[in-house]
Amino acid sequence: MTLSLNIDTRAWRANVRSLHDEFPGLVPVAKGNGYGFGLDVLAREAARMNDDCIAVGIAREVEVVRAAGWSRDIVVLNPWRPFDPVATALLDDPGVITTVSRLEDLDQVSRSHPRTRVLVEIRTSMNRHGITAEEIASVDVSSVTFEGWSLHFPPTGVLAEAQRLASAAVAHQRGAVWVSHLGVLDYRKLRTHLGVRTRMRMGTQLWLGAEESLTTTATVLDVHRVTRGKRHGYHQARAPRDGWIVVVSGGTSHGIALSAPPSQKSLRSRTVTVAKGMLDAVGMSLSPFTIAGRKRPFAEPPHMHGSMLFVGGAEPGVEVGDEIPVTCRLTTTTVDELRWN
């Protein structure tokens, strides 16, 4: 009765391992919903890989990975702010590395918590957090334990920018350079170019890169015959034609949205648009659930733990107890169960 993430354990771990080989200094990122696995599971996998450091998104996630048994260094990726008491409490924690992204914050941390382990973030073309390239010259890390520079890049075409910013930073203050979203070759070039230790933060590619090793499935909980015009659901909508209401596990509490995330490829194909147009005409939207090889429309918006689908025709194509594939983004999905196959 669950939404399940099914893992081909060997293939999945092989990908995790080969990325560790390709990216020396890799730092696994375990944040948010743990990329669908949960932070605890990722912390244990990082420990299994004998990683020396893990990255979490926010200060509150530190205790979650520790509760899962993680005992080595933890980097908090979201930059420290003076109004975050949880992050501030961690400034005294010897196992935590704090990211600082504004000169005034570096100044405040230096004065209030000398010797705190600090990464200084530099703003990139992401334009999210970080000191500007012009401010590098003003960075004074003499009162903190300087762990290095942090740069967060958009996913492609950033080697030149990485080399320019990181070189300027390292020239001002030697230290490790922590990056994200570089390809293998670019990462290697950057390491050689800089001549300092580099660290590669990686989440999506590490945990979700081996797509074939992961499938999400739902369970069919009920199948009811309906004739055209028969009412169903909270909204008492009418069946657009003769067919079946199929009730499956997986609803809003799992992050199952009203429509399936279309792939880039299907966005380009007209068939999706045509199918969507037809569904719109009967007030339905395509669900992420596949029955008998096809995505089926929601009979009405998803419920908390389950969804009602509509399958037209003489045969429902499924029976109670069947497992059916669900297309979902694991970063926005909370599954009930992990199945390590």
Ligand SMILES: *Cc1c(COP(=O)(O)O)cnc(C)c1O
């Ligand atoms: C989330 C995050 C990462 C990891 O990003 P992925 O795309 O999941 O690999 C790396 N660095 C920073 C600063 C992040 O916030």
